[in-house]
Amino acid sequence: AQKVTQAQTEISVVEKEDVTLDCVYETRDTTYYLFWYKQPPSGELVFLIRRNSFDEQNEISGRYSWNFQKSTSSFNFTITASQVVDSAVYFCALSPSGGYNKLIFGAGTRLAVHP
Amino acid sequence: DVKVTQSSRYLVKRTGEKVFLECVQDMDHENMFWYRQDPGLGLRLIYFSYDVKMKEKGDIPEGYSVSREKKERFSLILESASTNQTSMYLCASSLLARDGRVTIYFGEGSWLTVV
Numbered sequence: 001a002q003k004v005t006q007a008q009t010e011i012s013v014v015e016k017e018d019v020t021l022d023c024v025y026e027t028r029d030t031t032y033y034l035f036w037y038k039q040p041p042s043g044e045l046v047f048l049i050r051r052n053s054f055d056e057q058n059e060i061s062g063r064y065s066w067n068f069q070k071s072t073s074s075f076n077f078t079i080t081a082s083q084v085v086d087s088a089v090y091f092c093a094l095s096p097s098g099g100y101n102k103l104i105f106g107a108g109t110r111l112a113v114h115p
Numbered sequence: 116d117v118k119v120t121q122s123s124r125y126l127v128k129r130t131g132e133k134v135f136l137e138c139v140q141d142m143d144h145e146n147m148f149w150y151r152q153d154p155g156l157g158l159r160l161i162y163f164s165y166d167v168k169m170k171e172k173g174d175i176p177e178g179y180s181v182s183r184e185k186k187e188r189f190s191l192i193l194e195s196a197s198t199n200q201t202s203m204y205l206c207a208s209s210l211l212a213r214d215g216r217v218t219i220y221f222g223e224g225s226w227l228t229v230v
Contacts, residue, residue, distance in 0.1 A: 006157075009155070035219070037221075042223075043224040043226070044221065044222075044223045045205065045221040045224075047219070047221075050217065050218075052216075091157060091158065095217055100146050100165045100209075101146050101209035101211065101217050102163060102173070103150075103219065104160075105150075105157035105158040106157055107157040108157050
């Protein structure tokens with residue numbers, strides 16, 4: 001079975017706190033892609049990152065960082081010094097190989113950053 | 116800029132009506148997708164298409180059909196709308212680049228209410 005689990009339904013933090021959003025996936029494929037998307041209240045999905053299963057390097061982009069650990073099938077997302085504009089629903093997704101780029105999404109984590 | 120355009124942002128339809136949701140992409144992508152998003156469930160794949168006139172069922176195809184007569188256009192059809200189809204619908208298209216990287220683009224979403 002292929003599945004993505006985002007166990008945190010909602011997270012609430014105060015501005016400037018660091019926050020980590022968890023993502024655990026299941027797949028038997030050796031080649032796959034992992035994604036994170038942000039969905040602000042307006043509804044559109046904003047692409048944040050794509051990670052190839054062969055590339056386990058962690059990535060940092062400004063206040064955002066991602067920790068990919070194949071051994072634990074996790075692809076966690078950390079926001080450092082959170083801001084009110086980070087408030088959104090965040091989705092982790094898996095694209096198995098040979099799947100025509102279909103995405104299997106987690107249920108999403110709603111992040112609320114309060115001033 | 117790649118663009119995936121969904122024809123209607125907000126729709127209200129009556130139970131039993133036939134509903135068409137249109138999606139157009141301007142980048143000659145082979146693959147197109149329709150997802151539905153519901154709170155607590157994330158996005159779930161309804162149907163996808165990997166070429167003109169080719170389609171495959173996703174995880175929740177019941178009550179829906181699709182049409183892809185031209186490469187750039189992928190339509191989702193609700194033959195007889197029901198209240199449990201009230202949801203946000205997202206269209207996507209994807210490109211598998213020559214270097215193997217997958218890029219997936221989403222439309223802005225269509226909020227459908229069936230009364």
